[in-house]
Amino acid sequence: MPHTTKTPAEKLRELLNRPGLLVMPGCHDAISAKLCQLAGFETAFMSGFAVSASRLAQPDTGLISYTELLDQGRNICDAVSIPIWGDGDTGFGNAINIKRTVHGYAQAGFACIMLEDQVAPKRCGHTKGKAIVSRDEAAMRIQAAIDARNEGADILIMARTDARSTHGLEEAIKRAQIFHALGADINFVEAPESIDEMREYCSRVPGYKVANLIEHGKTPLLSHQQLEEMGYKIAVYPLTLLNVAIKAMQQSLDQLKNGQPSEVLDFQKLTHIVGFDDYYQEENRYRLGDE
Template identity: 60%
Template sequence: MTTAALRSLLEQKRLLVMPCCHDALSAKLIQQAGFPATFMSGFAVSAARLGLPDTGLISFGEMLDQARTICRAVSIPVLGDGDTGYGNALNIKRTVREYAAAGLACVMIEDQVSPKRCGHTQGKQVVGFDEACLRIRAAVDAREEGADILIMARTDARGPAGLEEALQRLQAFHRLGADLLFLEAPRSIEEMERFCREVPGYKMANQIEHGLTPLLSPEELQRLGFAIAAYPLTLLQALISALEKALSDLAAGHHPQGLRDFEHVKAVLGFPEYYRQEQHYAASDRRD
């Protein structure tokens, strides 16, 4: 159902603005704010769940568990970071099937050497062209064999191998049947424009504050030809900023200002609906 909803959103030909989540609460807030989809960011999950950097330290099982929790909390389509697929072609097929079973609408598979790392940090490397294509072919095969999920193919080749190699990989990924394409860390508007012009299919822009890629307005991203604008760290950055400010205030002997009131917090978490159902079943017991 969520896969069909994501396809429908893409077919509307309007830029899909997509804040990224790291847990069930952040996903619920994204849905409550009116956004039609979200993305489970590997960087943000590693930070929130483990308190560790996005350098391949989080496991397949931990990411899968987080995906299940997030998908149960919302009804909007959730895209998910599948990293390198967690092994060889058969591992990749399992990752795709398990992510689909967890409720994700799309899984992203990339071409970094394992253990992978955030695409906007130093030291990343990519596998060879043939190995990169094999990963996407395995993911597409899993979809064709019945996994109800879209495949996003990502390349990190721009940094270690150059833009031409990255574009060749993305063109090959499209021919192999990937539903969405993602060029990680283009360095200029001109590179983003070439990506949109020279690679067919739906394309995602990764908008990281203070990252390597230019931050553009939604209107400019749509004009260039992007289908999705993802904001992978915006909520995590906002969370860290707010927590640090509150902790600083408490350490200085002041009560933090600007906090949402308790009633709002309860409403976000679903207490009113819980109370409604509680009363409904209490009334049923009395009738019985």
């Protein structure tokens, strides 16, 4: 029988080809990715902000390395069967580095890699102090990523520009148009600051477009119907799970400190989520008859 298992990239292309908005939560480790899948989401995004926070307890300011992101991503991709998008920051160097990064993310099991046009070290798109490279260098980065894809890396390319915050919406739209023309699978104008700006982006840039929705960030939080009607294909919520996890842990720690019981999962439910039931079933398959 021929091998018919779809690759992560093939799964993602099928999702993108379907009608309707693709809603994507952010994840930062294997258990958060697994929870996304258990909740019924068909894809998830490994946020660099969230990985830097959870793995290093450090801000998303270029402190986390390619190796650390790749290692975290490998664990995430191994934990689930849904396609995972990976934050590739600036690609970690010149065109040759970018091609290596794209191949590395594909080998780790990612379905898509996001690459951006910030000056390294980069930082979160909704924070202060951003700077971007020239339009030519931004195009070179995306061209190198597309070349890696075309040379065999089985992964989609999401091209992001942070030009809105530094040079205005017009420059951001021009860059997104260039990225699409080069052959990027998905384009992403980061941090538009009004509904009118979101509409302008969607009306002038072809291809699959991403709305990056951060609670209390710069971009308006619109309904899924509004986003789809504007022309967005993907709505990503990169920090929601990290945000609520930190809030819940803080509340629980306060309760423990004050001698109060915490609201927790039933232990049986906890063991099920982390995989004990599957482990026991597999263990029984290999149990010797005289044990």
